[in-house]
Amino acid sequence: MSMPWPVVLVGAVVVGAGLGALHGTVAPEPPNPAAPAALPAPAPVAASSSAQPSPTAAPAPPPAPPAPPVPPASAAPPPVPPSPVPVPAPPAVPAPAAGTVEVRRTLPPADTPTVALTFDDGPHPVWTPAVLDVLARYDVTATFCVVGNQVPGREALLARVVAEGHVLCNHTESHDYGLPVRPEQQIRADLQAASARIEAAGADVSIFRAPGGRFEPSVLAAARAEALTPWGWSVDPFDWRTTDPQAIVSGVVEAVEPGSVVLMHDGGGDRSATVAALATIIPLLQSVGYTFVGLPQ
Ligand SMILES: [Zn+2]
Numbered sequence: 001m002s003m004p005w006p007v008v009l010v011g012a013v014v015v016g017a018g019l020g021a022l023h024g025t026v027a028p029e030p031p032n033p034a035a036p037a038a039l040p041a042p043a044p045v046a047a048s049s050s051a052q053p054s055p056t057a058a059p060a061p062p063p064a065p066p067a068p069p070v071p072p073a074s075a076a077p078p079p080v081p082p083s084p085v086p087v088p089a090p091p092a093v094p095a096p097a098a099g100t101v102e103v104r105r106t107l108p109p110a111d112t113p114t115v116a117l118t119f120d121d122g123p124h125p126v127w128t129p130a131v132l133d134v135l136a137r138y139d140v141t142a143t144f145c146v147v148g149n150q151v152p153g154r155e156a157l158l159a160r161v162v163a164e165g166h167v168l169c170n171h172t173e174s175h176d177y178g179l180p181v182r183p184e185q186q187i188r189a190d191l192q193a194a195s196a197r198i199e200a201a202g203a204d205v206s207i208f209r210a211p212g213g214r215f216e217p218s219v220l221a222a223a224r225a226e227a228l229t230p231w232g233w234s235v236d237p238f239d240w241r242t243t244d245p246q247a248i249v250s251g252v253v254e255a256v257e258p259g260s261v262v263l264m265h266d267g268g269g270d271r272s273a274t275v276a277a278l279a280t281i282i283p284l285l286q287s288v289g290y291t292f293v294g295l296p297q
Pocket of ligand 1: 120211
């Protein structure tokens with residue numbers, strides 16, 4: 001975030017040195033360089049709490065030095081040794097639950113600002129081609145999280161996604177929100193079926209996104225067994241619940257930062273607002289130095 005981005009005014013959205021300055025605002029506002037920058041995102045709870053060790057976690061004092069030889073009763077009392085210097089507790093290192101893998105939500109560090117657009121729930125015969133057209137117009141690579149049971153009859157469309165260089169992600173065969181409570185073999189079979197659809201389109205698939213982001217231990221264990229890396233997201237403009245493209249634009253540009261993974265949808269309903277928003281979001285972010293990348297595989 002240290003690069004000196006210019007302030008860019010597009011429509012009613014302000015981006016640039018103050019990309020984060022619109023956090024929390026609802027109504028668009030004109031740029032105001034004198035306004036104080038807004039609030040940075042709160043630090044993760046785990047990180048801040050580690051700096052304040054709880055009383056029960058306080059380090060034990062070092063063992064007392066060996067007792068000096070007992071002087072004769074007539075001698076002066078020995079000098080009191082200095083108090084030991086308190087040793088701060090080491091920071092807590094959170095460990096993932098046993099038997100699971102960690103869910104990735106942001107891109108690895110890069111020399112220049114990167115962002116990943118991800119589109120879930122397709123392929124869809126109307127919205128997927130519309131999204132692809134916008135991506136092609138701006139020469140942008142994205143990631144499509146495919147629902148296997150949406151593929152039959154749309155194999156050529158999925159092949160187009162692959163041919164245009166986008167990354168394919170397994171979003172399960174059935175998009176079953178109840179997946180976490182299914183038997184292990186059923187979860188794995190669901191993942192295998194979706195992977196087979198994607199591979200039939202000519203793509204490798206090594207990444208996975210759980211329906212509804214339900215990365216629960218049973219789902220993570222199945223993903224690991226299928227050698228799929230789970231990927232969540234870090235920016236959610238809730239494109240599925242609005243018909244207002246501007247709301248989607250604001251939801252992305254007010255939250256995005258280098259390494260962000262943005263969740264959007266090319267299936268599951270009318271995505272005209274998503275398509276319209278995309279045509280603003282992409283050039284806007286490109287104008288302040290962002291490069292769009294697919295999720296790492
Ligand atoms: Zn989904």
